[in-house]
Amino acid sequence: MIKRLIVFIICLVPLLQNAQDFSALWKGHFSYYNIKQVAQGNNKVYAAAENAVFSVDVLSNEIKELNTVNGLSGETISTIYYSDLYELLIIGYESGLIEIAFDNDDEILTIVDIIEKPTIPAVQKRINHMNPYGNLVYISTNYGISVFNLERLEFGDTYFIGNGGSQIQIKQTTVFGDFIYVACTGGNGLRKAQVTSPNLIDYQNWQTVATGDFTAVEAVEDKLYVVNSNRQIFQVVNDVFNQVFQYNTLPSDVKSVGSNLVVTTNDNVFVYDASFNTISQVSTNTEFTTQYTSATTDANYIYIGTTHFGVLKTPLAIPTSFEEVHPDGPILNNPFSVQAQPDGVWVTFGEYTVFFNPYPLNSRGISHLKNDKWINTPFSEVFNAQCLNAISVNPSKSNQAFISSFFSGLLEVNDEIPTNLYNQTNSGLESLVEPNDPSYVDIRVGESSFDNNGLLWTITSFINKPLKSYNPSNNQWKSYSFTDVIPAEYGSNLGFADLEVGNDNTKWVASYKYGLIGFNENGGSPKIKSVYKESENMPVEFATALALDKRNQLWIGTFSGLRVLYNTSNFFEDNVSVDEVIILEDGIAKELLFQQLITDIEVDGSNNKWIGTADSGIFYLSSDGQKTIYHFTKDNAPLPSNTITDVSIDDINGIVYIATSKGLVSFRSGGSSPFETLVNAYAYPNPVRPNFNIVDQKVKIKDISENVNIKITDIEGNLVAEAQSRTNQRYGGYNLEIDGGTAYWNGKNLANNVVASGVYLVMLSDLDSFETKVLKIMVVR
Template identity: 65%
Template sequence: MIKRVILSIVLLIPLSQFAQDFSGLWEGHFSYNNIKEVVKGNNKIYAASGSAVFILDTQTNEMEELTTVNGLSGETISTIKYSEDYELLIIGYENGLLEVAFDNDEDILTIVDIVDKTTIAPTERKINHFNVLENIVYISTNYGISVFDLERLEFGDTYFIGNGGSQIQVNQTAIFDDYIYAACQDGGGIRKALASSSSLIDYQNWQVVTSGDFLAVEALDNKLYVLGTNRRIYEAVNDVLNELFLYSDAPIKIIAVNENLVVTTKNNVFVYNNNFNLISKAEVSSLFDTEFTSASIDSEYTYVGTKDFGILKTSLINPLDYQELHPQGPLLNTPFSIQASPDNLWVTYGDHDLFYNPYPLNNLGFSHLNSEGWINTTYNEALEAKCLNTITINPFNTSQVFISSFFSGLLELNEDTPLILHNETNSGLESLIVPGRPNYVDIRVGPSAFDNNGLLWTVTSLVDKPLKSFNPSNNEWESFDFTSVIPDINLGFGDIAIEDNGVIWIASYKYGLIGFNKNSGSPLLKSIKEEEQNIPSVYVTTLALDNRNQLWIGTFRGLRVLYNTSTFFDNDVSVEDIIIEEDGIAKELLFQQHITDIKVDGSNNKWIGTSDSGLFYFSSDGQETIFHFTKDNSPLPSNSITDVSLDSANGIVYIATSKGLVSFRSGGSSSLENLESAHVYPNPVRPKFNVVDEKVKIKDISENVNIKITDIEGNLVAEAQSNTNQRYGGYNLEIDGGTAYWNGKNMRNNVVASGVYLIMLSDLDSFETKVLKLMVVR
């Protein structure tokens, strides 16, 4: 078994910064395997993948990334084009958005003219092709043709060239013999108009050359080529189509580059000279089993965009061997579930829909980011486990990882290698039953978690005994019946959380919050789902136990908290909403919001993801909104958050969205049990270090600590205490979980002078103390 480990050729350098306050703290983790389009310009190859672009310098083999962190919108890219004259990349999107990225410039221009056109249906705004002629860009869209001026960076006229001036899908345009030709879909045929005409806006000036459906039209020297949906390529001579070739696969792209014509099909790239003589033909290789999507060439090489391997570079004259080129990244830009641990991140791609329907089943594998880069494991390498979702790392053996499959069972890994697929033949897992289909096997394993005794707890949908424990040390399984609280079928479970005392909390689709206590062999089982119990929806989506053992509950229609979990099985209990004051009015926090995930950090603050409102970061009690990240004010590629995971050791928040994966370096970390490892950095603080903004960090402190900073003579400079000087409170010295931040200022709010400073740490619970010395050089 050979895993595909992709390393970038050089260190990836961002092109620019996103214009918002926290740009330097964000990082994109996008996939560049599935390439939408490849274009050439300025000795570089530009490749669009999903909502991101990467740029390959053909002379140095250096690569750069252009993502939401640099300022892209995060929408789905449909086409790109480079302008040599203006040294810029034009990016078109499926929703009609247009963006311009300038060479050697940090700014990205976003243009919403098409998006804002109310006369055009949202489904018809897709940009299909850019045709650049000097300063004019003819934009082919699903409604017609729009004109954009690169000199003025503004839109001009729009041409509706269908019959009677109706909207019609235009796939591509070309300028030939003073005419602009348009290849149209839906029976629109090939249409043309005099390019110099001042009345192109009048549909009557566009004449039909031929009827039918056409994918593309391209001019090369003194010839015009046309691609039909019938897999044929034609040369148009005096507006008469002469068939040149019938392709075995439907052509996808046709471009003119370097006095050559390049035609891409899913299995081949054909390169012709200006007499339509074939000079090169690249074919899909058995070593890279994929589909081609687009291609471009330079004087020596063919650069082929693929669905699975980024760009494949091969010799133009002898296209036999391929070199795989793309930045590091996960398999896909559709992360479903993520799990972080110190210096590691695991990603799966699910999936099931809102109603826990996994069909159509997917075969997508999983990804693992470690200190050396991304390791991508394919479906075949993952023992053909389908619909992979929750990832759980064994805290007692971190090289052992379990990944739930919502069809095939439970996948067990060791050191990145899939070892066992636990299913109905070799474990306590069981398949759902379909009447009349006794041989049908469908094991829908969902959320899982380890308890303090090293048992892995999982939940399986559509069976009478959904809750199961697995002991990895002896391979023993145990199952628990839920028919007393789930008399009918339950389609799925959203989450599982386990208290230190062994009580298990389960989020269900139809039966609200379920609590389970094994209770020394006399199990306690209870659910709350009624309106009088203050549950806003029976569909509970996510759970999180905070540092005070309060259970935070996300539902399809809002947020709730179970403040006292110890009385759940004894009394008639209800959960509480959080009431905040906003503009003098009392409101329910996240009222009616679809909550997708809740995570608790070292400061007991809460990261809460939503299905369409982005990511929130709340104070420990939910009364203060510290951050609210959306795609409009941050590098989030989408407001639809699918999962959140924390690398508490490094203070990194990983955020999975419907259009890609990003991370935010929040800086907070988990507290430690003692002060033994406490340290301060940077040390010394040198003149070039911006201490006010970047701050001195006092790391690996304990949970309940007092910190005093004095000068060498004992004068108090700053002081903080856990749960008092919390971060984002505006203090000079702030504590965030296991890390304290000092902005270098004294009690008078002035930056301190050069000298030696003492940092005195005192654990308020154990009375342990530690003194650190810090040198400041101004």
């Protein structure tokens, strides 16, 4: 009954928003290893990671994820609280955002009142703690205390309790006896007020119990405890402080759980009874090198949030054995590069700036999603290779991957095991030169790509011979200079953002200062050319991303917009200029992606373009760029951030992996690359049963060739639908559409009516090879 009342009230509250559930086509690949806070209720333990939450049922051990795909914002979480009475989880964020997840409900309620408060500086809106009292929750923030009514799902008063009514940082509140006690930092002490006072909004009704910095206050049965910044915990009796213990490190979490007090420090969890007798103590374990962040307990177990292992579960009575509890996921939530494969995706977390600065150097491992299981390789196993970034998988040896390091060289991985680190001592790779420190080694290997001959090409920044080829079959390296277009004295100061290898063996390089560079060995007489000037129609000299499409046109992302080199075959012979893409918007001609900082461009099986940007999300464009099929942002899709760091496409399964600054998500676009023949073409689902929504979900005709005509007829030969690859492309509104290697039929005939039950023939004709094939589809309505 309570829940139904809440749902009714949701419709009446103006500053609440219902977030969408994107689980049909989207999937989140979030990391759940670094836990900010744990809470419990309804026989579940809830754990908040950086920007996602999971729950574990303590009876069945079932784990459920809650992330942007379910409707969360993707912002950075600061705390959580579960209400048993109202059966809901409240999630507080560093930005001041609050989201509410209801038990057994797919809807996420988004509350933006604090974010939209103009009188509170953005840096002071962080949610620090939530303390329940009856149907209210006292929300501690960096500006004061806000009161939220759980029954009405609306905010009440806000208390600014600093001297003169100023905004001060509140770490925690608790209700003890007739008073609400407040732990304040910044020298503002421990304060209290009558909890039933009708005028708590007046700062003069709050009195200072003690001065100093306080980080926690908690009531357990008939006892009150406070923690100060000196790591001391006191029992407060009639506002008199009695020190009971001093911790080695400052407690990060202090909470009352039933009749117990649970205190968490970096390396210990203490469980006390109300009189501060120790029930259990859990020290960090050598098997799990980590820090503790938060903890809770039930009658049998302690559940500890950690920075590296999710939640560790250990027996309350004898806490010597540990069970790691968390959903499967990558190591971290800040993917930098991704490389999709038919069985999953590789992920690295390297990070360097747009000006090719990797400092401060990071020490992170790699993650590989393979057959729906994450394989995580820690930094300790990658030969100390730092700032790992671009990934290339050997097309002739799918178990072999090469991962660039923007400091240490090139890492080789075989069968998930790092086997070699190529650097200046054992390969053709070179370190940049530091004039004041000749012994300094810094090998900034960036993008890489295999050519049709099995050679791996890499690009290294800040050296005079940046382009390298490596033959994995004989360990032979070759180096190539760009001095014909870049002065030698400047080449050692030049960074390179992307590398693309064409079928004619031309290497296309995106550079800083010299725009697009094309290079071809040309049988020992190298050809090289750059395009970067305004007279060549480049918007800026900084090219950031490249992609060759299926018509051999080169799409060029820059620091300030998009360009296309339509004629790549005569690049070295002609005076070259690149073109912007002009579109009509409301009848007005405009430049596509004008002044956008483009971070990546990928081409899918139907020659459409996925274009990632630095702050505007991701665009999905038709093959010529004239139609924006999708523009995904945080507002209309489960992107945790509008900053796209990389994109990669699994053309076999039609999955687009999108790496953002706050996590990895994938979108099942459904498109796939065409096949050379029609031998393996098939249709599904088949039969089409009554419970299948044929209009929306559509029948797929898979593994078709690139240039194909498709006719669907009934068993008597009457034409039902027809499509041709280059005419009836997907997203054109046709009943039968073709997208690369897949066709989609919505079950409608030429009269735009859904067909009746029966057997339908799908006649495929390759327009180039004249190969034909006939499929049968049974429709049951």
